[in-house]
Amino acid sequence: MQIEVEELTKLYDLKRGLQPTSFSVKKGELIAVVGHNGAGKSTLMKMLAGWILPDNGQATIDGIVLRNRMAVVEKVGFVPEIPNLFDFFTVEYNLKLFAYLFRTPFSRVDEVLREFNLLSFRNNKIQTLSKGLKQRVNIGRTLLANPSVLLFDEPTSGLDFEMTKELYRLLKNIHDDGKTIFFTSHRPEEIKTLATRIMVLHDGSLIFDGSPKDYFQSEVYVNLYAL
C-alpha cells in the first residue's frame, strides 16, 4: 500500500476535528472525500499534507512518516481551497520561490509553465489573474517537486462551468500520469464520474469507504445527501 493511515486523530475542543481514522490507499487511486461543512475533510487533508500535526495516530506515505514534514512536503502536493500564492509577485517568481522551497531545479519552473499553458502569463502578477488562472498556477506549483500524492481541497469551489471542465481535464491528466489523488467535494456528478473511491466523513468520523457505485446505493447517501 502506498498510504497507511492508522488511528489518525486531531481534535479541537474534544469534539470537532477528526476522530481516530484508519484506512489504506493503493497507488493511483482517485478518492473523493465527501462530507457536510465541518465534517473534518480539510483537517484530514491538512494532516496528510503535513500542514498540521495529528494529536494521535500515524500515517505513512511511500514509507515516509507524517512527522517528517520536510520529506512529506516533497511527496505530497496540497492544493488548498484558497490559493496560497504571493499576490504581489509574478507567476514565474512564485513558482521559483516554491521550487527553492521544494529543493527542485529552476528548470522545472519552465516545464510547469509550459505544461499548464502559463508561458504568456509568466510576468503577470498573481493579483491580476482570473480565478481559473490562479487555480492553474496553484496546481502547477504543487507539481513542481513531482509529488506522488496530490490533495485538492474543494478544487471546483467558485469555478464556473468552463473552468470546472478544465479542472476535470487537469485532474484526469494528473491521474493518468499515475498519481494518487484525494479531492474533497460537494458535487455528486464529479464524485460519480471522476472518483474511483468515496470516503464520507460525518462529524469527524469516517462513516463510508467504498466504490462510487456502492456509495450511491448506500444508506449513508440516502440518509445524508439524497434530496
Ligand SMILES: Nc1ncnc2c1ncn2[C@@H]1O[C@H](COP(=O)(O)OP(=O)(O)OP(=O)(O)O)[C@@H](O)[C@H]1O
Ligand atoms: N484551527 C481550528 N481551531 C478550532 N476548530 C477548528 C480548527 N480547524 C477546524 N476546526 C473545526 O473542526 C471541524 C472540522 O473542520 P474542517 O475544516 O476539517 O471541516 P470541513 O469538512 O473541511 O468543512 P468545510 O466543507 O466547511 O471546509 C469544524 O467544526 C471546524 O470548526
